[in-house]
Amino acid sequence: MKKPLTLQVNGQVHELLVEPSETLNSVLRKRLRLSGTKKGCDTGGCGSCTVLLDGKAVYSCMTYALAIDGGKVTTIEGLAKEGVLDPIQQAFVRNGALQCGFCTPGFVMATKALLDAIPEPTEEEVREALVGNLCRCTGYVKIFEAVREAGRELARGRKRNA
């Protein structure tokens, strides 16, 4: 039995009718055609589906859509502003923190949640924050470098604006 759902995704409000069994991942990918959010396991095991829900990183595959009625979701498509990449995205590009790229949207979103909470994390904090995201290509080393560099970059930006 479908039920109404209101979601704000990347600043835009969507009113949908969804089945109770539908996950946020399914709503994003199938209904809203936002395919940047990946589905790597559908069981909360790989983090490729990570998005922000009210600013916190969640596995979209483990989140029932109806459970977050009225929520604000940010996906990878919502990060770049007016064609300018977010500093996190820039740092991933610059540091070679990706290869096949399948896990990348999830890593970028998990990093966004981390840096919003801890602006300049230590490597230990980065490792702990990203433990739910798997990468098979890079060995993580360059991802850690990118995340910390993005943190420093954002901190500099804040100082400039302060």
Added chain:
Amino acid sequence: MRNPKSNLEQYTVVGQSIPKIDATEKVTGSAQFLIDIELPNMLYGKILRSGYPHARIARINTEKAKRVPGVVAIITAKDTPLIKFGFMKDQLPLKHGKVKSVRDEVAAVAAVDEETAAKALELIEVEYEELPPVFDPYQAMKPDAPIIHEEMKSNTVNLPFNFKHGDVERAFKECYRVVENTFKVNFVTTAALGTMGCIARFDERGDLTVWTNTQAPFEYQKDLGEANGIRGSRIRVIQPKIGGSFGRGMDVYPIDIITVLLAKKTGRPVKIVFNREEEFSASPTRQPCIFRIKTGAKRDGTLLARDAELYMDNGPYVSWGAFDARVMMATVCGLYKVPNVRFNAHVVYTNNPYSGTVRGAGNPQSTFAVESQMDMLADELGIDRLEFRLKNANEPGYITPQGMKITSCKLGECLNAAASRIGWKGRHKAGRNRGIGFASYFHVGGGARVFRSDGCGAIVKIDDFGKVTLITGATEIGTGSDTAMCQIVAEELQIPVENVQIVNDDSSIRPWDVGTHASRTTFIGGNAALLAARKAKQKLLEIAAKVLEEDVTNLEVKNGIVSSKIDSKKTMPYDTIVRRGHFKLSGEIIIAEAFYDPPNEMQDENYRGNISVTYGFGTQAALVEVDRDTGKVSVLRFVSVHDAGSVINPMLAESVVQGGVAMGVGLALTEQLIVEQGRVMNASFADYKLLTSLEAPPIEVQFVESSDDAGPFGAKGVGEAGVIPTAAAIANAIYDAVKVRVTEIPMTPEKILTALEHRQ
């Protein structure tokens, strides 16, 4: 191909650590992977698997399943042309008569969505008559074992990978010390984040388009055609972004053929994508191996003989993975200088999951055995483990017993660099319960002629806006080969890399290539691109010579401009030259093609021949700490030093090595598919222990200064290198730490504890 022997300082694009050319689309989520592709009117397929390791199919009833609303088609073997496929033509896409593994495909459904297809699968009734299974390669080789393929009369696959050189028996008698062990490598899987999948669509003319994650699109086109009874000329192969592959994409699998069968049956596009559970239980695994190996040396530390007997658990069907035995042979016979060698492999059918080829193609398995023994032998001889390796290290001019000719080789430098970086020399002990271990590798570095051709085609086009397009047969599977090839073209044409785009996702446009394997893409695809760019440049200069009224030999290119070396007024940008070529009588375009096939030799029936024009070498050093109470091993530092020739893009090459090392650490310590009675028991990321951000060690990568005459701008292949010696280096470090030798990977805490107990 000759290239200036030097490092890359004279170049402006090659040798630079520029980001991957597709990095921006990958960080914004706009990169399209197979799962992201949706076609109008598309159906979704699901495959029913047997669940029995060995059984006769008595009856299949699909009636109930067909009645599920939204189901469009259900097929079983009887709906198919029963064409056997695979390397030994030993399987059907949908099994008929008998199933030979738990993962065997029995029926397939196409429905309006995945949920409906899954619901229908549950309603398909299949009756089986169970047959006695066999899971152990030793047992399978016994005369009274159940025969898996009755028509073959034996479970030993008819692929004799045997080699002998010198007098091994006599050499062992002359040895001062000999070590003899059995090593075991268990089931592991590629665990790419993007799972296997296929989309198939027949158009109004009856031509087939497939979207696939294959690494070898042209072999795929041929094999998929044969398996479906369709001419290759009527198949178009498109590769979206590939979400990791690691060797998985070397073969055509049942999923590909079934997708095509469903598309044919329904007349609609069909998509099948493995879920994670299917990926763990039904995608190809690395070849599990048992090595019985013996190595001996003289009193002064000179290696005299090595003898290995290999048993490979092939599962019920032969893929390219069986041929990994040849790579293992090359390591047993060629890693370090050993004059007398023997190698015998037994590829054995079992009722386990069927194995494929995975990154390193057998080399991580054989290097684990060979390099573990190097340490054991050094200790027996009372020689420093590093000195022992240095004494026997391969060097330029050396020819392995199989006839592999070593040209550029800096293994000695790699050994010394790794030792110095990890702090080996002059050390007393790495610390309480800490140890250092080394292992080196020897791998093809200039492609490998395992097919009759080892070639790649490339086309370079310069358009009237000065944009350069490289159209290549070579496939990128994430490693950065596309970027490296664009750098090569940009360097040759003296333009920024941003002005080069690459097209290599459509078989109807791209020239032929044998596929991405054997770390060959940057080397061979890069050489092809370089040749094509050189030809395009020549055409550009010839048109410019006419327009500028200057002798072609007086012209040079720089920053996208052709100018005269003797008359500074004669200068013109590429776009103008190209337009001038278009807008004249008998006009010209600038497009050039090249095919590069290296002088690699096809090995003869005795496995002799120089399979690659050049080889890659390197040494890894691990510093580990072993917790004696829990058996847990922590990798504190990891150093990976490589002779990869000149490095086209150091940042990307480093990343590829780091990823390889991480995969190697997983292979060494944590990863294992638990297979019981032929069934994968841990088919999820929660249970299959892939390295996470918490366990990933710091990985220091170093490339020694090197240049290879045959490589594009001196480069050699390095794609697989990182994973090859890692397990051996860690095993050796564990021994150095706590004096226990673990001969089976993964070296789990349980195994370490057991070994520690045995020692006491």
